[in-house]
Amino acid sequence: MAKKIEFYDTTLRDGTQAEDFTLSVEDKLRVAQKLDELGIDYIEGGWPGSNPKDARFFKEARDLSLKHAKIAAFGSTHHPRKKPEEDPNLEALIEARTPVITIFGKSWDIHVKEALKTTLERNLEIIEASVAYLKPHCEKLFYDAEHFFDGFKADRDYACETLKRAQAAGADVLVLCDTNGGTLPHEIVEIMKEVKKRLGKGVSLGIHAHNDSECAVANSLMAVLEGAIQVQGTINGFGERCGNANLCSIIPNLLLKMGYEAQAKKYLHKLTEVSRYVCEIANIPHPRYLPYVGRSAFAHKGGVHVSAVMRHPRTYEHIEPELVGNERRVLVSDLSGRSNIVYKAQQFGIKLEANDPMVVKIVEEVKKREAEGYQFEAAEASLELLMYRLIGEPKQYFELLGYRVFDMQNPEEGYPLVEATVMVRVPPGVGEVEHTAASGNGPVNALDNAIRKALERFYPQLKEMVLEDYKVRVLPGSPGTGAMVRVLIFSRDSQDRWGTVGVSHDILEASCKALVDSLTYKLFKDRHKRK
Incomplete structure (x- = not known):
């Protein structure tokens, strides 16, 4: 029987603590929908008790039509000098009305004494009372044991006792957190074995790793091998300091190489798209050297490599790039990108076979545009209009x-x-x-x-169209004010949301290109897609 694993994404909360990485409420809602399309099980939306933006997100997230993922609200255990029912943080978690609540508590004695300024016994009471109070208000409650591995090394008896209190109060999963990111894989194995011995076989464990020692992915995989049923992480590993465990590496490792099953396996071909989408929404460059999803992950340049790959791709590729939605890039070949174009064309209702000469024409045009600075991951409306124009059916109104x-x-x-x-x-x-x-x-x-x-x-129907968001990115190349800029526009009406893109040395011209595409797409979809 296949082993099950659950993926818990915290890009919208822990990820936004990364330097130069910010998301508006609208951005977070869009990313949540993309994560749902990927088959992520739980999406942590933020901390409703910490700021108005997160509170607004949870309110608007109730209207999202998610097919699989469940939204989680995040917060802490109650204040040492308050009762659970008097604590505004716990009340904010309840008011968020999410199916999942995740709270963190202290596992390390130094944090109890120095951060909470309370006694070790009082901390145990706080953990148990907080979990018990929140449990009736959600479908599932996860307990994040903050700094657990450091706490275990300092006082294993006390660290394990904090878990026992959360377990006794009804926590569905106990998530062991390597908050400082300094634990090594062999330590994860040893500590998890001891935790299972002390808490019993029936305990449900999770892992939340940070990457300060470059071991977050490895630590997460080792934790799963030791019985963790839930892995927490972020898209592209975004997070505070050196980042969180990168789900874009963890997911394919577990599903393709380690024999685990999850909802995300059905949608693994969307992994690269989601990885790039999050970067585009955050208005930052997509790291090209990321494993699995980076632009260079399956790129072949050296003559010996190219010769071997053309004979048999497995000679220099550990998986087929299409499995994760990426593509092989052989710099001397015109074959790269065909499968992606055929797949997108089918999505857009355009019938193309892989051997159709039109596919080569589209691939060449897309590559030309990408060289000019275009990116279509978050601007699929522009890509769709481009494809129709190239096959001789321009949608021009x-x-x-x-x-x-x-x-x-x-x-x-x-x-x-x-x-x-x-x-x-x-x-x-x-x-x-x-x-x-x-x-x-x-x-x-x-x-x-x-x-x-x-x-x-x-076209009076344009009155119902709203320009929802506008982003500008200066592209690398010419210095200063002579650089190319890419403008990304998101629009919506009562039925859909769509993105369009424009690139130019002139910010106004780039904006105009994106605007024209956005208006054109609205007219196109109203005339053809709603019939």
Whole structure:
């Protein structure tokens, strides 16, 4: 019988503690949906008692249509000088109304004495009371034993007693945390064996590892071999200091190489997409050398390597890249990328076979665009429109003939006055020309308002479309203000959300490209996809 494992993602909470990694509420909601598509079992959304942003996330997350994942709210045990029912942190966890609650408590005696400023016995009471109080308010309750491995090394009897109190109070899984990230794999094995001996065979254990000694993935795998049924981590290993255990490595290792089963196995081909999506949403470069999901993970450049791989890929690849949604990159071959294009085309309703010459044409165009700075992982609407254009079925409902943007300082109001003027032709080539202007909070907003104003007479359905988010990234290459920029726009209506992308040396031109794609995609999907 196959061994089961559960994956618990904490990108939205622990991951956001990484330097230069931030997510808005809207970002977190989008990432949660992507994690659900990957088959992640539990998604930790944040700490509702710590800030208003996380509280808002939990409120809006109730409207997400998740197919498998369950949302978890995170918090601490109650304050030493309060009762559980008087503690605002515990009340915030209950008010989040999530099916899963995860709380952490102290396992290391030095933290009890110096951080909590209380006695060892009082800490045990706090753990038991907090778990017992929260347990009736959720489907599952997980207890994170903070600093457990360091606590075990300092006083194994006390560290294990904290687990026993959480277990007695009804915790469904006891998660052993290597919070400082300094434990080595052989120590994980030894300590987990002792924990199981002391708590009994029926105990359900989990692992939460940090990467300060570059062992987070290895520690997680060893913990699973020793009986852990739940692995906590983040996408791409994002997290405080040196990061958390990287689920993008842990998931394929467990499912492809170690014989474990999980819901994520059905969707493993989406792993690379999700990895890149999270980076794009966070507006940071995707690390190319990441195992499994990095752009260089299956790239072959050396002559001997290329020759061998062309004969048999297993000579220099430990798995087939398609299993995790990545692709082989043989720099002297035109075969790279075909399977990904065929897969995406099928998703978009475009019938293409792998040997169709059109596939090569699309691959070449996508590679050309990527070299210019385009990324389509979070901008699939732009990719879909590009594919239709290349196969000779352009989805074009208007033609932007030209635009101008005026950005003037307004001394009386104290902020810039921005106005955009546009000329559009509907339909393209032969239709009526509309010339109009609109103001906005900035140049992009003014341009968006002007284009909509020109088009809404012809396409009133654009009124229900909302520009939800706007991101700009300066691309490596030319220094300073001469660099290329990539603009990513997210839009939505009552039915869907979609992303579009534009690249240029001119930030306004890049924005305009993304805006035109976004408006075009709205008209395309309304006309064709809802029939």
